[in-house]
Amino acid sequence: MRSDTPACISDRDRVASELNAWFVREARDLPWRAPGTSAWAVLVSEFMLQQTQVERVIPRWIAWLERWPTPAALAANEPGEAVRAWDRLGYPRRALWLHRAATEIVGLHGGEVPRDVDALLALTGVGPYTARAIAAFAYGERHPVVDTNTRRVLARLVHGVALAGMPKDSDLEDMEALLPEDRASAAVFNAAAMELGAIVCTARTPRCGFCPVAQWCEWRGSGYPANAPTKRPRQAAFEGSDRQARGRIMALLRRSSDAVSREAALAAAAGDEGHGKARRRSAQDPTQPQRAFDSLIADGLIVEFEGRVKLP
DNA sequence: CTCCTGCGGT
DNA sequence: ACCGCGGGAG
Structure with missing residues (x-):
């Protein structure tokens, strides 16, 4: 991040403040962000959003929670019903994992989605991203939440490179270094970083003219250097696979x-x-x-x- | 072609 | 560390 602005307040606080204000102004009105959304509903959204875009998830998420408003409701059905309701969201193993996670929540946590990251990580289908996303977005806990969008934002803003390489443990530390101290601001900042990556700091054609933190962006400051050859594995072709x-x-x-x-x-x-x-x-x-x-x-x-x- | 709120198995 | 895993949209 560039620090060419003399400041009494740290750049970290300025970036968070600007980005959070932008989020409040510009963020998409997504149903799982509505106040009062249950932890279970957040968990379902995070499962569905693993590798599947927002627009395709919304109708399936609404239908899912109407049918299974609690973990216990889902656990009471056959797993095949979850697979059927998953419809065409892709990677249907996630539907099986979600059913299994619901069973684990009922069996181990009295039907309540746990708020502890380690307990969340122990659930089937919950990994480093999803566990922290649930803790932060459903319970307001202060954790760095790093998905592929946030990794790209960090790559540009902090490291001055066009695209993120392979996921690293240091991604969490990078995000932690920018995270506001208080829980509420931290939760918003996590969501705001993801949102920025999704609609402004996009992979292919970033809209830097609309970026609320452009003045602190290391990538912009160094003249948008071309993509360094990253190690990211290319996804295999789908046709014929x-x-x-x-x-x-x-x-x-x-x-x-x-x-x-x-x-x-x-x-x-x-x-x-x-x-x-x-x-x-x-x-x-x-x-x-x-x-x-x-x-x-x-x-x-x-x-x-x-x-x-x-x-x- | 690429990318998308990742995950578990190996 | 690498790989397989849907499907849709740009």
Whole structure:
């Protein structure tokens, strides 16, 4: 962060003050930010938002909480119902993890979402980001919350580089160094940093002209140097992937109220929609459908039942 | 093509 | 430390 402004107040406080004021002014009106949102509702939102964009999450989140307003309500249903309600949010293992977390919350915490970070980390599907996000946003505890947006903001503001590299433990320390002392401001600042990364300090085309902390930005101050070659692993192509084949099986089972035959599941994996038009799949790996099927069994996302296949 | 409020397994 | 894991949108 640039410190070319003589100040009685530290730059840390100025950055937090400006960013928080911007957040109050400009932040999107997201439903899980409404006052009175339960810790469970926050937890559900954080699960859904892992690798899935806000706009796609909102309708699923509303429907989910209407149906399962408490951990106990979800835990009382079969996990397959959670997978079905997950719909097309992607990475459906998260639905299974969320159901498992609800069961753990009922069994270990009397049905109340814990507020302690270590207790949260022990829940299935809750990692370093989600645990701190729940503690900060649901309970107002003071913790650094660092997601991919915040890591990019820190990379630019503090380190003067265009993009963040691999996640590091020091990310939390970087955020801690900027975090306001009082809990309420700290919680807002965590959300504000994420929001800035989401709508201003974006990966591809940052809108620095609208950035409330541009004057302290190390990246801007050094002339927006080009992206240093980072080590970030590129995501594999989706088209033709095992993920796509798995997704087709899951889509078939979500829309089937009953179990389907193994053959139907394998055909779905191969991209055969079963209505007329033959799909060209000459270049496809012939072992892929079976591999996708087996991996879904291993994940517990589908089960075989008397020679047929259904959600768990 | 890239990116998106990450996570658990290895 | 690396990898697999959906699906949508720019």
